[in-house]
Amino acid sequence: MTEKHLCIATNDFHVTHHQPFQTMVYLFCPVLISLFLLSCTRNYQVEQSLPTPIVEKLPLVSDIVITNDFSTYIYSKEYENGITYNVEIGKTQERMFTNLFNNLLSTVYVIREMPKFPLEDLKKDIVIKVTLDDFEVATPEENGLESHKVSVLYGLSVYTADGKLLGNWKVPGYGRDRRNDFLPFEPVVEATKEALRDAATLVAAEFTSLPEIQATVCVKTKKPSQCRK
């Protein structure tokens, strides 16, 4: 509303004065409004590529359920200072979990919705549903520190081929970055990357050691010697 009034006021002023100036106002007013609106919204697209984890693959074939909501997720929140943060992490987190499980399990199929149990494909051992339970960005004004903080919380629900819930694991991740007054958008991206990497660390280091997953491997291989302690 403020921008609109500004333009109308300027426009009225020009009618009684010079035509070239009026033309300039017509040209620049939309630009000024756009700049004003842009200054209130900050869009961040997070691109994160993680290294290949150094872990031994488990001999399991799995469906990974990654819904469309998950892969197109954009965090959006208006803060007290009037700035709206839009953080696009959907594609990155989809790629992160796909790559992670491709390196943890022998074969992985990405599907968009939960399959019907019991699974028709007898080669598949488990189904893993990945959910984003929480994502928060805390600005320096909020947390009283000199950095942006990002926290994520993922949920991993693992089912057997006949639909029995093996377990429900929560995977937190935290990231922060030093405030950068010259590049105000960078800290949020860096903190988000750190939070995603932190969550991926936990999955890479602990998923294959979970007792329920180990038990599934034992059942499949039928060789106690292949079961990890």
Added chain:
Amino acid sequence: MIHVKTSYSAYQLVTGLWVLLLVLLTNCSTARIEQAKHVSNVSTLEEGEAIVVLARKQDRTNETEQDFLECLNEELEDVSPQLVVFPTQEFMDSLFPWFEPRIAPANPDSLFQLLAQKNVAKIISSLGIRHLIWLDGDTDEVDKGGNIACTVTPFGGGCFGLSWWDKESIYEASVWDLKLTQSVGKVSADVSGTSYMPALILPIPLIARTQNTACEELAGQLKDLMGFKK
């Protein structure tokens, strides 16, 4: 009258110079350096062997600054052509996820348990990493005071006053030998200093570079600990 006024200005100038001199003299850092060797004879690096410096981040409110890590890497690189400093991020990526802040080994015993994993040991060996240096600590502003006021008039402007702040840089580095699977030793640097900003028309910052001093001192001690001459 004119004579009296001139004398007063000269007096001001001399006083100002004395104050400035005093400020310059007091603007220094004090450093306390400590070194503890855990082995009597530290074997020097062989050809093809490297060191890597990692920063601890478990305590996320006081984590070591990235620029301090870079400073220490640069200082160590300057020691001798024999000392190869492996890039930190490349090391962490090569061994993902085992040296990430969340799960990195906290003591030599857990590191050597990690090295029992064949894949991990193989990669560390292929990278030629001999010494792992764990860095901990940070720089904090512990106190500040004073005031500077600036004014602008149609005839000009300027700032007047004095501002000061105390900074303390406390860092510790532990050296682990991955080949001999033992802790080599520990060095620490505790540097504190006061920075001043007197303003007589123009503010003049007199910065006590505590972080930089701590970096140089710590690097010097690490060189000594690893058997390189300072």
